[in-house]
Amino acid sequence: MNRKKVEKLMVFPDNQIFNYLRSGKFEALSNEWKHESMPLLFDYEFIIVTEGTLYLRYMNEDFKVEKGEYLFLPPSDSKRVGIKKSYCCFYWIHFTVDTNNFPAQILTGEAPSYNRAKCFLLPQTAAVPRLERLIIQMKRLQDLDRDNYPAITLNACLTAIITELYGQIYAELPKVESSLNKVGS
Numbered sequence: 001m002n003r004k005k006v007e008k009l010m011v012f013p014d015n016q017i018f019n020y021l022r023s024g025k026f027e028a029l030s031n032e033w034k035h036e037s038m039p040l041l042f043d044y045e046f047i048i049v050t051e052g053t054l055y056l057r058y059m060n061e062d063f064k065v066e067k068g069e070y071l072f073l074p075p076s077d078s079k080r081v082g083i084k085k086s087y088c089c090f091y092w093i094h095f096t097v098d099t100n101n102f103p104a105q106i107l108t109g110e111a112p113s114y115n116r117a118k119c120f121l122l123p124q125t126a127a128v129p130r131l132e133r134l135i136i137q138m139k140r141l142q143d144l145d146r147d148n149y150p151a152i153t154l155n156a157c158l159t160a161i162i163t164e165l166y167g168q169i170y171a172e173l174p175k176v177e178s179s180l181n182k183v184g185s
Contacts, residue, residue, distance in 0.1 A: 020154040035082030052088030074104035129168040
């Protein structure tokens with residue numbers, strides 16, 4: 001599994017359910033596709049690339065998300081826009097969460113300040129350790145939404161997806177921790 005340099009961490013509260021808005025699967029029709037310019041004013045977007053590469057600019061930062069990697073985009077008045085044409089396929093989820101006055105994201109060097117707070121930290125973008133497990137859960141969430149399940153069920157399923165990713169990364173902590181220490185030095 002390839003490792004990305006971790007520069008920013010997403011901050012999520014560890015004691016609440018996330019609020020599901022919508023989800024889907026996108027597949028580009030050709031290698032000439034480029035993401036449209038679209039805002040994320042109040043919601044987060046969680047993306048997992050399953051084929052190809054997604055090239056995206058958001059909040060003045062360029063992202064190259066490859067097969068087997070994920071990306072979180074926090075709410076902002078910035079628009080996400082494609083920066084390069086490419087074929088890709090990805091699952092996406094839009095959600096909200098009350099961050100309890102925590103910032104949406106921090107630099108890795110700030111992580112020690114959050115260790116005892118009631119939150120958990122995830123790299124903004126990285127490889128998914130067990131991709132198939134998350135894809136199965138994302139497909140299930142889409143099925144539940146399509147079958148008109150109540151909001152509490154959709155919210156619980158979304159929360160399970162994000163905490164599953166956290167669990168996968170946490171289980172690999174010795175590897176991730178050593179790369180985090182190099183970045184913060």
